[in-house]
Amino acid sequence: MSSDSLHQLCILVLHGPNLNLLGHREPKFYGTVTLDDINRLLVEEAKVLGATISCLQSNHEGVLVDEIHRALGKHEGILINAGAYTHTSIAIRDALSAVEIPTVEVHLSNIYQREDFRHHSYIAPVAIGQISGFGAESYRLGLQALIRYIRKSKSEG
Numbered sequence: 001m002s003s004d005s006l007h008q009l010c011i012l013v014l015h016g017p018n019l020n021l022l023g024h025r026e027p028k029f030y031g032t033v034t035l036d037d038i039n040r041l042l043v044e045e046a047k048v049l050g051a052t053i054s055c056l057q058s059n060h061e062g063v064l065v066d067e068i069h070r071a072l073g074k075h076e077g078i079l080i081n082a083g084a085y086t087h088t089s090i091a092i093r094d095a096l097s098a099v100e101i102p103t104v105e106v107h108l109s110n111i112y113q114r115e116d117f118r119h120h121s122y123i124a125p126v127a128i129g130q131i132s133g134f135g136a137e138s139y140r141l142g143l144q145a146l147i148r149y150i151r152k153s154k155s156e157g
Contacts, residue, residue, distance in 0.1 A: 008050055009051040009052070009150055010074065011053045011076065011079055012071045012075040013054065013078075013080075014057075014058075014068070016057075016086070017083045017084055018083055018084070020035055020057050022108075030109060030135075035057060038139055039055045041136055042055070045140050049143070051143075054075070061089055064082065068096060068099055068101075069095060071099055071101055072099050077147070077149075078102070078146075079104050079143055082105070086111070087120055089122055093122040093123055096127070102128050104128060104129050104143075104149075105124055105130040105131075106132065106141075107138060108134075109132065112132070113133070128145075
């Protein structure tokens with residue numbers, strides 16, 4: 001085995017505003033799963049995929065931007081549910097664009113079945129893909145797709 005194939009990918013998982021209230025907040029849209037449940041699911045899935053994850057939730061836009069900047073040279077991919085910032089934050093979009101780290105956008109609910117203002121994402125144009133509407137499974141699917149994308153890019157590069 002080459003040293004590259006032994007390298008565990010490190011993925012940054014970012015959770016935006018109000019996601020700390022999962023399990024209590026609008027179960028009609030978000031279900032009863034908690035953020036801790038999602039993080040545990042992702043840790044287990046990352047192990048299966050031969051990767052590690054680092055999770056951060058913040059209700060503050062600047063904290064998320066700073067963490068995206070810190071990802072340079074530390075993380076090979078970013079999995080992000082920016083919450084409401086998806087629809088409002090040019091700063092998060094610009095940070096993701098600037099670091100040029102493969103990013104997958106995820107959402108628990110199908111944002112296109114919700115209010116019109118949720119139909120636009122500032123993040124989608126700078127992400128490699130977007131997964132929404134599958135509850136906590138959106139995160140698992142997003143992590144799988146991100147890791148496969150990174151590994152494929154490395155093997156082709």
